[in-house]
Amino acid sequence: MSQIIHIFCKDVRHHWIEILLCQAALVAYCWNVVRQWSNFFPDALSTVIPLVLPLTWCFFILRMVQDESLVGDRQFWVTRPYQWKNLLAAKILLILVFLNLPIFVAGAILLAKAGFSPAPHVLGLLWMQLLLFALPFVPLLALSAVTRSVTQGFLTLLTLFVLMIGITVIPLLFSRRIAHFSGLYGVSWSAPTGFNDVGDLLFVLPCLVAIGLQYSQRKTAQSRLWLVGGVLAAVTISLASAYAKGNQDPYPHPERSTIQFHVALDPVNLTPPKRPVEPDESVPVGLPLSASGVPANSLGWVRGIRVVLEAPDGYRWDGRWASNQLLVPGDNRWRAMFEMDYDDYQRLKPVPLKARVTVSADIFREHGFETITTTAGEFAVPGVGRCRMWRRGQGMLYCNSPLVRPGMVVVRLDPASSTCPAEDLRPPAVPPKPLEGLPYAWQPARDSRLPQGGVSPVATSFFPFWAFTDRVSICPGTPLDFTFPEFIENVRRDFEIDNFHLDDYRQADYSSEGIKSASGIRLGLPPLR
Amino acid sequence: MSSAIRFENLTKRFRRVTALNQLGLNVPEGAIYALVGPNGAGKTTAIKILMNIFRATGGHAEVLNVDSRSLAGKALNVIGYVSENQELPAWMRVEAFLDYLRPFYPGWDRDLEKELVKQFDLPLNRKLRELSRGMRMKAALAGSLAYHPRLIVLDEPFGGLDPLVRDELIEGMLERAAEATVFISSHDLAEIENFASHVGYLDQGSLLFSEEMTVLSDRFREVELTLATPATLPQKLPATWMQAKASATAVQFIESRFDQQRTSAEIRQVFGEPRNIEFTPMSLRSIFLAMARTGHGLEEGGQE
Numbered sequence: 031m032s033q034i035i036h037i038f039c040k041d042v043r044h045h046w047i048e049i050l051l052c053q054a055a056l057v058a059y060c061w062n063v064v065r066q067w068s069n070f071f072p073d074a075l076s077t078v079i080p081l082v083l084p085l086t087w088c089f090f091i092l093r094m095v096q097d098e099s100l101v102g103d104r105q106f107w108v109t110r111p112y113q114w115k116n117l118l119a120a121k122i123l124l125i126l127v128f129l130n131l132p133i134f135v136a137g138a139i140l141l142a143k144a145g146f147s148p149a150p151h152v153l154g155l156l157w158m159q160l161l162l163f164a165l166p167f168v169p170l171l172a173l174s175a176v177t178r179s180v181t182q183g184f185l186t187l188l189t190l191f192v193l194m195i196g197i198t199v200i201p202l203l204f205s206r207r208i209a210h211f212s213g214l215y216g217v218s219w220s221a222p223t224g225f226n227d228v229g230d231l232l233f234v235l236p237c238l239v240a241i242g243l244q245y246s247q248r249k250t251a252q253s254r255l256w257l258v259g260g261v262l263a264a265v266t267i268s269l270a271s272a273y274a275k276g277n278q279d280p281y282p283h284p285e286r287s288t289i290q291f292h293v294a295l296d297p298v299n300l301t302p303p304k305r306p307v308e309p310d311e312s313v314p315v316g317l318p319l320s321a322s323g324v325p326a327n328s329l330g331w332v333r334g335i336r337v338v339l340e341a342p343d344g345y346r347w348d349g350r351w352a353s354n355q356l357l358v359p360g361d362n363r364w365r366a367m368f369e370m371d372y373d374d375y376q377r378l379k380p381v382p383l384k385a386r387v388t389v390s391a392d393i394f395r396e397h398g399f400e401t402i403t404t405t406a407g408e409f410a411v412p413g414v415g416r417c418r419m420w421r422r423g424q425g426m427l428y429c430n431s432p433l434v435r436p437g438m439v440v441v442r443l444d445p446a447s448s449t450c451p452a453e454d455l456r457p458p459a460v461p462p463k464p465l466e467g468l469p470y471a472w473q474p475a476r477d478s479r480l481p482q483g484g485v486s487p488v489a490t491s492f493f494p495f496w497a498f499t500d501r502v503s504i505c506p507g508t509p510l511d512f513t514f515p516e517f518i519e520n521v522r523r524d525f526e527i528d529n530f531h532l533d534d535y536r537q538a539d540y541s542s543e544g545i546k547s548a549s550g551i552r553l554g555l556p557p558l559r
Numbered sequence: 560m561s562s563a564i565r566f567e568n569l570t571k572r573f574r575r576v577t578a579l580n581q582l583g584l585n586v587p588e589g590a591i592y593a594l595v596g597p598n599g600a601g602k603t604t605a606i607k608i609l610m611n612i613f614r615a616t617g618g619h620a621e622v623l624n625v626d627s628r629s630l631a632g633k634a635l636n637v638i639g640y641v642s643e644n645q646e647l648p649a650w651m652r653v654e655a656f657l658d659y660l661r662p663f664y665p666g667w668d669r670d671l672e673k674e675l676v677k678q679f680d681l682p683l684n685r686k687l688r689e690l691s692r693g694m695r696m697k698a699a700l701a702g703s704l705a706y707h708p709r710l711i712v713l714d715e716p717f718g719g720l721d722p723l724v725r726d727e728l729i730e731g732m733l734e735r736a737a738e739a740t741v742f743i744s745s746h747d748l749a750e751i752e753n754f755a756s757h758v759g760y761l762d763q764g765s766l767l768f769s770e771e772m773t774v775l776s777d778r779f780r781e782v783e784l785t786l787a788t789p790a791t792l793p794q795k796l797p798a799t800w801m802q803a804k805a806s807a808t809a810v811q812f813i814e815s816r817f818d819q820q821r822t823s824a825e826i827r828q829v830f831g832e833p834r835n836i837e838f839t840p841m842s843l844r845s846i847f848l849a850m851a852r853t854g855h856g857l858e859e860g861g862q863e
Contacts, residue, residue, distance in 0.1 A: 036662050044650060097648070103612045106647050106699070109640040111663050113632045 033113060037120035038127075041094050048090040049128045055079075055086040056485070060136050063486045064143055067430060068418070070492075083485065087129060088170055092183040094124050095174035100244045102178055108248070118245045125167050130159045137487040144488045145408060145416040146432040154433040154481050161483030164234050172237035175244040176254045190261070197265050232267055236260025280351055281334050281390030284520040289323060291330070291521040293389045296320040296363045303538040313375040316365040316537040317387065320548075321357050326556075329440065329515055330357035330391040331474055335366045338386040339378055339530065347374050356472050357391065357545065358555050364545040367537070378532050385527040392475070394438055394515030399558055406506040413514050414439055414491070425495040425502035427471065427510070433481040435489045440472045442511040442555050443495055449507035466547050467554030469495045469502040475517065511558050561624075563588045563710050563740035564609060568618035571604050571764075578604040580764040581618065586757065591733075591741040593751035595847065596761035602744035603642075605761070606714045609742075610640055623710055636664055639703030639739075641696065642714035649688035653681050653698050657705070664706035675701040678731055693724035700728060704735050711735065713743040717750050729754060752843045760850060767850055772843075779846045780817040784810040784826060785835040797825050801853045808834075813841070813849045 042049065062079045098107045098117055137155045138148035148155070177183040237260060240253040296318035307313050317337060324330045332355035339347040349368040370378075400412060404427075408416050415431035427441065445468075471493035481487060495502045504510070545553045564586035571579040579601045586592040594602050607613040609620050611630040620627040625634050648656065657676075661667045676683065679697035687695060696716060703711065711732065717725045732741065733754055745751050751758070752772075759769035768775075782800075786808045796803055796812075803812035810830065814822050819838065826833060841849075 032662065036659075040659055043655075044648075099646075102646075103607055104642070104644055104646045106645050108612055109610050109635060109638070110660065111633055111635040 033116040034120045034123060037098075037112075037117060038123050041097060041120065041124055044097060045090065045094050045124075048086070048093050052086045052090050052128060053132055055083040056132055056136055059083045059485055060140055063140060063488065067144070067428075067488075067490065070420075070428075084166065087166070088184065088187060089180065090128070091125065091167065091170045092174045092177070092180045095121055095171060096177070096180065096183075099178060100175050100248050101250050114245045118241070121171065125163070125171070129167065130163060133162065133485050134159050136485065140486050140488050141432055144430040144432070145410070146430075146488075151432050151487065155487055158433075158481050158483055158487060161481075162485075165230060165483060168234055168241070169237045172240045172244075172253075172257055175241055176250055176257060193261070193265070197268050230264075233260050233264040236263070281388075281520070281522060283522050287519060287521050289325060289393055289519060289521055291321070291323040291391065291393070291523060293319055293321045293387070293523045294525060295387075295527050298363070300534045302534055302536040305538070307372060307375060307536070310372050312369045312371060314367060314369055314537040314540050315375075315532065315535050316367050317385075317535055318363065318365050319387075319389070321362045321364075321389070321391075322360070324357050324359045324362070324393065325395075326359050327396045328359060328518065329394045329396065329472075329555075330362075330521075331355070331394065331438070332357060332389060332391045334388075334390045335368075336386075336388040337366070337368055339532070340384045340386070341378055341381050343381075345377065347378060355545070358467065358553055360553065360556075361548040362545045362553060363548070363550075365537075367540050369540075370532075375532065375536075382528075383530040383532060385530040386524070387527065388522065388524045390520065390522045392520050393518045394475075395518050396440065396513040396558070397516045398512075398514040400512040400514075401509050402512060403509045404504055404506055411512055414512065417493075419504050419506075420492075425469070425504060427493040427495075427504065429491050429493065431489045431491065433487050433489065434479060435473065435476050435491050436514070438473065438475040438515045438517075439491070439493070440470055440513045440515060440555065441493050441495075442468045442470045442513075442558065443502055443504065443508070444468055444511075444557070445502060447509050448503050448505065450503040450505035464551045465554050466549075466551045467556050470555040471495045513558070561588055562586060562621070563590070563623060564592070564742055565621040566605065566609075566618070567620070569605065569608060569615050569620055570617035571601070571608060571613065572616045578764050579608070579615075582761075582764070582766055584759055584766060584769055586740060586742055588740050590757045591736055591755050592743070592757040592759065593755035594742065594744045594759045594761055595748055595751065596746065597851070598746050599763075600746075600761040601764040602746075602761055603714055604764075606642075606712060606742070606744055610638075610712060636666065636706070637709040639700075639706070639708035639711045640714075641699045641703050641712075641716050643696070643716060643718045645699060647687050647695060647699060650686060652684055652686050653690070654683035656687060656698060657683075657702055660702045660705075666706045668705055668707060671707070672701065672705040675704055675731065679727060693720045693728075696720065696728060697724070697731075700731060704731065707735075707738060709739055711739050711741045711743075713741065715744055715746070717745065717747070725750060748844045748847055758843070760847060762851065775846065776840065776843070778815065778817050779841045779849075780814045780822070781839040781841055781845070782812050782814050782822065782826070783837040783839070784830060784833045786810060786830055786833050790830060793829060796829065801849055814838075815849075 058079050059082075062076055066076060098112070099105050134155055137158065138152075141148045141151060141155075173183055173186055177186055236256045240256040240260075243249050243256065244253040298318050300318075317335075319335075321330065321332075334351035335355075336351050337349040339349075347370065349370075355364060355366075398413060402409060402411050402417075404417075404419055408418050411417050411429060414429045414436045417427050417429035420426035420428055425443070429436075473491050473493065481489075495504075547553050562585045564584070566582045566584040569579050569582040569584075570577070582601070582605060584594075584605075594605065596602055604613060605620075608615045609622055609627050609630075611627050614628065622630060623634075623637065630638075648659075651659065653676075657672060661669075661672075675681075679694075679701055681694070681698055681701060682690070687698060690698065700713075700716070713732070716728060720728070729750075736754075743751060743755070755772055757769070757771050758775060760767040789807045790805060790810070792803055792805045792810070799814060799816040801813040801815055803810065805811075810833075817838065822838070823836065826836060
């Protein structure tokens with residue numbers, strides 16, 4: 031233990047500048063996080079600061095590990111009575127004390143700043159530190175252990191960065207699960223994020239092996255091989271997984287479905303744009319759909335829509351899974367958007383097609399009603415966290431939650447209850463379109479109840495109201511109705527459209543007018559009873 | 560006498576280059592053993608295998624009865640190692656360097672440390688990176704002697720140093736040599752000739768010989784003969800004669816296994832009764848030059 035402390039103290043004396051840099055970058059990061067709670071628009075600082083923080087981590091870890099460099103044969107320390115376990119423990123202690131601990135404290139401060147007591151969230155904060163330690167600190171430690179200099183380390187990191195961009199982009203070629211902006215807010219970005227869980231594990235495990243091997247035996251070549259193998263395995267798994275996901279059915283038929291949910295092509299008058307499609311332009315296509323069967327006091331979250339087009343000559347175009355939509359009780363009409371490559375469009379346009387459409391939705395029952403009256407500042411929303419209005423008189427709410435975003439949340443706003451003064455309600459440039467029901471905002475269900483790794487334990491959710499462009503206004507005193515829908519069951523419907531003429535469904539752009547009722551009036555949510 | 564260092568068939572290859580070829584060597588405890596040889600002979604490689612910095616391709620090395628492959632941690636408490644190209648923590652001041660090393664060694668002697676600092680005239684407040692090469696070597700040596708090591712391993716410690724600093728280092732080292740075995744590598748024969756008790760000659764990864772200095776000096780002689788009549792060198796000469804040449808009535812050679820009676824008898828057998836024989840002792844440098852020029856590989860005791 032004394033040797034650990036001895037090496038630790040030496041490193042603190044030597045690397046106090048790097049340690050200070052890390053702490054300064056962390057303070058700047060936290061300042062930026064707090065600043066962004068009230069100013070979402072990115073500026074130069076908010077772009078730079080989040081990049082600087084990991085760079086200071088890299089610099090610190092590379093420098094302090096390479097103080098007792100494990101690569102080479104000239105280091106004085108290799109012929110001194112260092113115990114390798116003590117040396118490694120000292121380096122880990124440095125990471126824990128000067129990276130994890132300050133981030134833990136910063137997390138607690140951010141929670142307190144956001145209005146949450148840190149005490150009930152200590153376990154969550156520790157979990158975040160564990161994730162942060164596993165990724166990126168362990169890989170950085172491994173990289174530092176197999177590189178000779180800071181320059182070599184940073185060049186390797188740059189190479190890995192380029193590789194990661196590559197593996198983030200390449201899977202998109204296989205999986206086009208990018209949720210197109212379909213007019214509703216709350217759309218989630220579902221593109222693969224690079225490494226999946228298995229990929230993460232396959233990346234961290236070889237890092238641990240490389241660290242152990244390098245510290246115990248200084249076998250640099252073998253350690254590097256482990257790391258390269260880990261990266262290759264992670265890349266392979268990531269690509270294979272993305273490819274498999276792109277080809278498998280992510281929303282299989284539920285075993286049993288009690289809800290009579292129906293979806294069909296909406297027989298509306300089609301008015302494709304007159305402007306011809308330019309070569310190499312991607313072509314927006316909108317399929318008007320009509321859904322019914324969402325029970326009263328319930329909501330449907332359309333998680334995926336898949337459109338497959340088949341030409342008479344057997345040519346097949348697969349739009350993969352796209353879209354993200356909230357359905358309300360009653361007859362819902364909306365336009366499911368997808369895009370086609372110019373070449374596919376030109377090939378399929380002239381011929382009558384068969385369209386196979388699949389819609390998968392989760393049905394939620396509205397639950398846990400809570401009416402909250404907004405205030406000029408921050409106000410608490412049980413089950414969500416602490417919320418604020420996004421500028422006075424505008425229709426967006428943003429809420430901070432401790433550790434994780436809340437589950438599915440729906441917020442209704444009755445314009446009749448708006449407390450906005452007349453001077454705030456300037457006449458809109460475009461007259462509002464008729465709306466049946468109440469404007470609403472929503473947030474889809476979260477994927478995990480566990481916090482993600484990262485620095486800030488404050489998760490921010492945005493609630494832009496459905497009629498955002500129509501200037502639904504919130505002012506201090508405006509009541510908002512929150513519900514926390516509970517999942518009931520998953521439904522899926524498949525249907526086919528014969529004699530489908532692609533050109534009829536071409537759209538000018540990706541904008542959507544939102545869901546409508548059978549009468550063509552846009553649908554809001556029914557008031558709570 | 561037991562061995563402080565033992566190499567057995569030690570081989571090291573770097574890809575296609577054989578740096579050490581079946582090296583066998585014993586360094587008795589208490590010896591000051593100089594491993595000499597030209598640059599690139601494999602001296603540093605042998606030492607790095609000994610210190611567990613490199614792994615041997617074949618054979619094995621033992622240091623203080625410990626397999627060199629497991630030489631780490633506490634086993635290094637009794638070994639001092641100084642190398643000419645060692646990377647010291649340049650950012651440390653000399654005092655901090657010694658302070659840092661101290662807790663690693665249970666046998667660290669503060670009085671000895673102070674003595675060494677004084678003897679080497681070390682500037683405690685200066686950073687290692689600010690020191691001259693000679694001063695850095697002194698600091699490294701002080702940090703390797705202050706714990707009374709049983710074995711001191713020095714890899715080309717005097718290379719590029721001015722004579723004054725070299726003498727100071729040698730003096731400092733010799734003062735501790737009584738309680739330790741010293742294993743030193745050098746390509747400069749003159750610098751080890753005065754203090755080494757044993758010497759080994761390494762060339763192109765092979766050990767040409769290894770023996771005590773006194774034995775080596777005793778068994779090499781420059782021989783000059785004056786014959787009664789002009790003679791030519793016969794085809795077959797005794798194997799221990801090196802660099803033999805004849806000019807009229809004068810014959811010169813180097814006897815690598817000198818024994819006055821035996822050598823004289825061999826001379827008579829080859830040339831008959833000479834008019835005059837002169838046996839001249841040789842310097843270490845002359846011996847090695849002769850060895851290098853001849854390419855002789857004599858085992859200990861002078862056996863070819």
